[in-house]
Amino acid sequence: MQRLKIQYLLKEDVSALIGTTICVKGWVRTKRGNKNVAFIALNDGSIIHNIQIVADPAKFEEELKHITTGACIGVEGKLVESQGSGQAVEIQAENIVIYGEADPNTYPLQKKGHSMEFLREIGHLRPRTNTFGAVMRMRHEMAYAIHTFFHNKGFYYFHTPLITASDCEGAGEMFQVTTMDLNNIPKKEDGSVDYEQDFFGKQTALTVSGQLEGELGATALGAIYTFGPTFRAENSNTPRHLAEFWMVEPEMAFYDLDDLTALEEEFIKFLVKWALDNCKEDLEFLNNMIDKGLIERLKSVINTDFVRLPYTEGIKILEEAVAKGHKFEFPVSWGVDLASEHERFLVEEHFKKPVIMIDYPKEIKAFYMKQNDDGKTVQGTDVLFPQIGEIIGGSVREESYDKLMTRITELNIPMKDMWWYLDTRRYGSCPHAGFGLGFERLMLFVTGMANIRDVIPFPRTPKTAEF
Amino acid sequence: MQRLKIQYLLKEDVSALIGTTICVKGWVRTKRGNKNVAFIALNDGSIIHNIQIVADPAKFEEELKHITTGACIGVEGKLVESQGSGQAVEIQAENIVIYGEADPNTYPLQKKGHSMEFLREIGHLRPRTNTFGAVMRMRHEMAYAIHTFFHNKGFYYFHTPLITASDCEGAGEMFQVTTMDLNNIPKKEDGSVDYEQDFFGKQTALTVSGQLEGELGATALGAIYTFGPTFRAENSNTPRHLAEFWMVEPEMAFYDLDDLTALEEEFIKFLVKWALDNCKEDLEFLNNMIDKGLIERLKSVINTDFVRLPYTEGIKILEEAVAKGHKFEFPVSWGVDLASEHERFLVEEHFKKPVIMIDYPKEIKAFYMKQNDDGKTVQGTDVLFPQIGEIIGGSVREESYDKLMTRITELNIPMKDMWWYLDTRRYGSCPHAGFGLGFERLMLFVTGMANIRDVIPFPRTPKTAEF
Numbered sequence: 001m002q003r004l005k006i007q008y009l010l011k012e013d014v015s016a017l018i019g020t021t022i023c024v025k026g027w028v029r030t031k032r033g034n035k036n037v038a039f040i041a042l043n044d045g046s047i048i049h050n051i052q053i054v055a056d057p058a059k060f061e062e063e064l065k066h067i068t069t070g071a072c073i074g075v076e077g078k079l080v081e082s083q084g085s086g087q088a089v090e091i092q093a094e095n096i097v098i099y100g101e102a103d104p105n106t107y108p109l110q111k112k113g114h115s116m117e118f119l120r121e122i123g124h125l126r127p128r129t130n131t132f133g134a135v136m137r138m139r140h141e142m143a144y145a146i147h148t149f150f151h152n153k154g155f156y157y158f159h160t161p162l163i164t165a166s167d168c169e170g171a172g173e174m175f176q177v178t179t180m181d182l183n184n185i186p187k188k189e190d191g192s193v194d195y196e197q198d199f200f201g202k203q204t205a206l207t208v209s210g211q212l213e214g215e216l217g218a219t220a221l222g223a224i225y226t227f228g229p230t231f232r233a234e235n236s237n238t239p240r241h242l243a244e245f246w247m248v249e250p251e252m253a254f255y256d257l258d259d260l261t262a263l264e265e266e267f268i269k270f271l272v273k274w275a276l277d278n279c280k281e282d283l284e285f286l287n288n289m290i291d292k293g294l295i296e297r298l299k300s301v302i303n304t305d306f307v308r309l310p311y312t313e314g315i316k317i318l319e320e321a322v323a324k325g326h327k328f329e330f331p332v333s334w335g336v337d338l339a340s341e342h343e344r345f346l347v348e349e350h351f352k353k354p355v356i357m358i359d360y361p362k363e364i365k366a367f368y369m370k371q372n373d374d375g376k377t378v379q380g381t382d383v384l385f386p387q388i389g390e391i392i393g394g395s396v397r398e399e400s401y402d403k404l405m406t407r408i409t410e411l412n413i414p415m416k417d418m419w420w421y422l423d424t425r426r427y428g429s430c431p432h433a434g435f436g437l438g439f440e441r442l443m444l445f446v447t448g449m450a451n452i453r454d455v456i457p458f459p460r461t462p463k464t465a466e467f
Numbered sequence: 468m469q470r471l472k473i474q475y476l477l478k479e480d481v482s483a484l485i486g487t488t489i490c491v492k493g494w495v496r497t498k499r500g501n502k503n504v505a506f507i508a509l510n511d512g513s514i515i516h517n518i519q520i521v522a523d524p525a526k527f528e529e530e531l532k533h534i535t536t537g538a539c540i541g542v543e544g545k546l547v548e549s550q551g552s553g554q555a556v557e558i559q560a561e562n563i564v565i566y567g568e569a570d571p572n573t574y575p576l577q578k579k580g581h582s583m584e585f586l587r588e589i590g591h592l593r594p595r596t597n598t599f600g601a602v603m604r605m606r607h608e609m610a611y612a613i614h615t616f617f618h619n620k621g622f623y624y625f626h627t628p629l630i631t632a633s634d635c636e637g638a639g640e641m642f643q644v645t646t647m648d649l650n651n652i653p654k655k656e657d658g659s660v661d662y663e664q665d666f667f668g669k670q671t672a673l674t675v676s677g678q679l680e681g682e683l684g685a686t687a688l689g690a691i692y693t694f695g696p697t698f699r700a701e702n703s704n705t706p707r708h709l710a711e712f713w714m715v716e717p718e719m720a721f722y723d724l725d726d727l728t729a730l731e732e733e734f735i736k737f738l739v740k741w742a743l744d745n746c747k748e749d750l751e752f753l754n755n756m757i758d759k760g761l762i763e764r765l766k767s768v769i770n771t772d773f774v775r776l777p778y779t780e781g782i783k784i785l786e787e788a789v790a791k792g793h794k795f796e797f798p799v800s801w802g803v804d805l806a807s808e809h810e811r812f813l814v815e816e817h818f819k820k821p822v823i824m825i826d827y828p829k830e831i832k833a834f835y836m837k838q839n840d841d842g843k844t845v846q847g848t849d850v851l852f853p854q855i856g857e858i859i860g861g862s863v864r865e866e867s868y869d870k871l872m873t874r875i876t877e878l879n880i881p882m883k884d885m886w887w888y889l890d891t892r893r894y895g896s897c898p899h900a901g902f903g904l905g906f907e908r909l910m911l912f913v914t915g916m917a918n919i920r921d922v923i924p925f926p927r928t929p930k931t932a933e934f
Contacts, residue, residue, distance in 0.1 A: 045720075128895075160924065161927060162696050182649070185652065221594060243630070426569075
C-alpha cells in the first residue's frame with residue numbers, strides 16, 4: 001500500500017480520503033492511553049506536526065509493547081476526522097508493522113526536554129527532535145530560495161574549487177590538504193618540506209572564499225553565484241564561528257555600488273519572505289519555543305527600507321552619541337573598524353532598521369575593492385542586521401589594472417600565484433561587484449537559534465569533528 | 468541607461484523595442500567590416516549567441532581602434548531588425564564606451580580554434596569561449612534541475628560535512644586535513660604523529676561520500692539529498708577521474724528496491740528532459756561542434772524504459788554471448804565485478820537502452836547493502852548508460868542491526884568511530900535506500916564532452932590545482 005506523507009495529510013485538503021484506508025510510516029514521538037484506547041503520536045520528518053494514531057489495545061496488545069518513543073512503525077488504518085487531537089484528521093489503526101524498536105532504557109531522546117549542549121553530543125540523533133527538524137527543514141527552504149532567486153535573475157551557479165593552491169603562503173587560517181605521510185614527510189635538501197612530492201605537486205589548502213575564481217566566472221558569463229562549503233582554521237570557540245560553513249557569493253559584471261546594494265537588499269528580503277511564506281509551521285514552533293520575537297522581526301525586515309549609510313556619516317552619528325553621553329567600550333573615530341557595539345547602536349538604537357554601510361576607509365578593507373576618487377575610501381558594503389550584526393559583506397571590485405596593482409604593491413600582497421586573477425583586469429576588464437553571505441548567519445537570523453553550531457547538521461569547531 | 472541582457476534581446480519578443488535606443492554591455496567576439504561600416508559581434512555570457520553591433524567607422528574611429536577580440540565595451544544604440552546577421556535584431560551604435568581593452572598581441576583567446584589541452588592551461592579565461600560558456604550554463608541548469616526535482620518531491624537538502632574524522636584510518640585515497648606545521652610535526656613519545664595537537668584533536672580527512680551522514684538525515688527527516696564536493700586522492704590521470712568532484716546523494720526512508728530504481732530512472736529522465744527543454748541553444752552548439760549524436764542520444768533516453776536486470780541474468784547474457792563467439796578482454800562468470808566492456812555490451816549491443824542492474828553478489832558490493840534471502844546477493848543497483856557507463860550507484864541499505872554487524876565483522880571493517888552510524892539501526896531502524904550520482908558524469912552525458920576536466924570550471928587532478 002502506497003505510503004502517504006504526514007505533511008500531505010495535515011496540510012492539504014484530504015476530505016476525499018476520509019473513511020478510506022491509508023498508510024503512514026514514521027517514528028513514534030509519544031504513546032499514551034488507557035485500557036480501552038491507545039494514542040500514538042507519529043512523525044515522519046515531513047512536517048513538525050505528528051499525526052495521531054488511535055489503536056485498540058486488545059487488538060494490538062503485542063505491537064503496543066514494542067511501541068515506545070523513537071520506534072519506527074508503519075500503520076494502515078482508516079482516516080477519520082479527529083475528535084480533538086489538535087489536528088483535523090487522525091488514523092484508526094487496522095494494521096501495525098514494527099520496523100525498528102527503540103529501547104526506552106538506552107534511547108537518548110525521551111520525551112523530556114534536552115539542553116542544546118546535550119543534543120550536540122548526540123548530533124546524529126538530534127535531527128529527530130522538533131527543534132532540529134524545524135531548523136533542518138528551514139535550512140533546505142533557505143538553500144532552495146537562494147538557488148531560485150539567482151536562477152530567476154539569470155545568474156549561473158558556478159562551482160569554484162575547494163582545494164586551492166592560491167593564497168596558501170603564510171595563510172595561518174587555512175587548512176592544509178595533503179596526501180603526504182605525516183610520519184615521514186618528504187624533505188628537500190635544505191630540510192624544508194618537499195611539496196613537489198605531494199598530490200598536487202605544490203602546497204594546497206581549503207578555500208576561504210570563492211570570490212577570486214567567482215570573478216573569473218562573472219567576467220565571462222555575466223553574473224554567477226557560488227554556494228558551497230568554505231573553511232577557516234580559526235581557533236575561535238564562539239557561538240558565531242565554524243571551521244566549515246556554507247557561503248553564498250554572487251559576482252556580477254557591470255554592477256555599480258547602487259546596483260550592488262539594491263541586489264543585497266532584494267536578496268535578503270526575498271529569503272526572509274520565503275521563510276515566512278514557506279516555513280509557517282516550523283517558524284511558529286521556533287517562535288513559541290526558541291525566540292518569541294522571531295516572526296515579528298522577520299516581518300519587520302521585509303517591510304522596511306534598508307538605510308544606505310556612508311561610513312563617514314556613521315562615524316559622525318556615533319561621535320554625536322558619545323558627545324551626548326553614550327558609553328562605548330571601544331573608541332570611535334574616522335578610520336577605526338567598527339566594533340559590534342557600534343554596529344548594534346546604529347542598527348538597533350539609532351535607525352531601528354537594517355543598515356547597509358558603504359564607502360569604508362581603504363585601510364580597513366581588502367585590496368580588491370574599488371577606490372573612490374577621494375583617495376581615502378573604497379566601495380565596500382556591509383549589511384548590518386539587528387541581533388546578528390554583519391550578514392553580508394561585499395564591494396564593487398577595482399577594475400583598473402593600474403590602481404589594483406598599486407594597491408597590491410602598497411600592501412605587499414604576494415601575487416606570484418595570482419597572475420590569473422590579474423588577467424581579468426588585463427583583458428577585457430569590466431566594472432563588476434559582488435558580495436558574500438554566510439549561510440549559517442542567515443540561518444541564525446531566520447530560525448532565532450542562538451548558536452551557529454545548531455543551524456548546521458554536523459558542526460566543525462576546534463577539537464570537534466564528530467559524525 | 469539600464470543594460471539589457473543579450474539573451475533577452477535574442478530569445479524574447481522584443482518587437483516593441485524596435486526603433487528605440489537600448490544599452491548592451493559585453494565582450495567583443497569579433498570585429499569585421501570595411502571603410503563604410505563596422506560589425507561587432509558582442510557576447511555578454513547570458514547566451515551563446517552574439518548580438519551584432521553596427522557602427523559607423525567615421526563616427527567611432529577612435530573607439531574602433533580599441534575594439535579587438537576580448538575587449539569589454541558598452542553600447543547604446545537603436546535596436547533594429549537585422550538585415551542578415553543570422554539574428555532577428557541588431558543594434559545601430561550611437562554611443563560606445565570602452566571598459567577594458569584586450570591587447571591582440573598577448574590575449575590568448577583569438578578567433579582561431581584552440582585545443583582542449585591549451586584551454587585547460589588558460590582555465591581562467593576558457594569560460595569566455597563558446598564551448599565552455601555553453602558547458603557552464605548547462606552545468607547551472609543541471610544543478611538547478613537537481614534542486615528542483617528533489618524540492619518538488621519533498622526531499623530536504625542536507626549538508627553533510629566535508630571534513631570528517633570517520634573512515635580515516637588506513638584510507639589511502641583520502642586527503643588529510645591538518646593545521647599542523649609540516650616542518651615540525653608534533654610527535655608522541657612513541658614517535659608517531661600526535662593528532663591530539665591538530666585542529667580537531669584527531670586525524671581528519673576530506674569526505675569521500677556523504678552517504679552515512681545522509682542516512683542520519685533520512686532516518687529523521689524522511690527523505691534528504693546531498694549535493695556538494697567530494698574528494699578522492701586517487702592517482703588516476705584519466706578522462707573520467709577528478710580529485711575534487713560534485714556528487715548528489717539522495718537517501719530515502721521506507722524505499723524498497725522497486726521504489727529506488729523507479730526514483731533513479733525518474734531522476735535521470737527529469738534531468739535529461741530539463742536539458743532538452745532549457746538548454747536549447749547551448750545543446751545545438753555542442754551538437755554541432757562537439758558531438759553530432761548528442762541531442763538524439765538525449766532524446767532516446769527520455770523516450771525509453773530502462774531495463775531492470777538482475778546481475779545473475781546479466782551474467783547469463785554475457786556467457787551466452789561468449790558462447791556465440793563474442794570476445795571480451797576480461798573473463799565473465801558469476802561473481803566477477805563487471806568490466807566496462809561487459810557493461811557496454813549489455814547497454815549498447817544487447818538491450819540498446821539504459822540498464823539498471825540489481826542484486827549483485829555481496830562480495831563485490833559495500834557492507835551496508837541490504838542482503839537478499841538467497842544469502843548470496845545484495846540489493847545494490849548500478850544505472851548503466853551508453854558511452855559513459857555507470858552514472859548512478861545505489862542500494863537498499865541493510866536495516867537489520869544484527870545482519871549489518873555480522874557483515875561488518877566478516878569484512879573486518881573498523882567501526883570504532885562509527886557508533887553513531889550503528890545507532891540508526893539500534894534506535895527506530897527503518898527500511899531505507901539511496902544512491903549517488905557523480906555530477907560530472909552527468910555533465911559528460913548531457914554535453915557530449917569527452918574529458919571530465921572540461922565539465923567543471925577548475926579541475927583538480929594529480930599535480931594540477933591551478934586557479
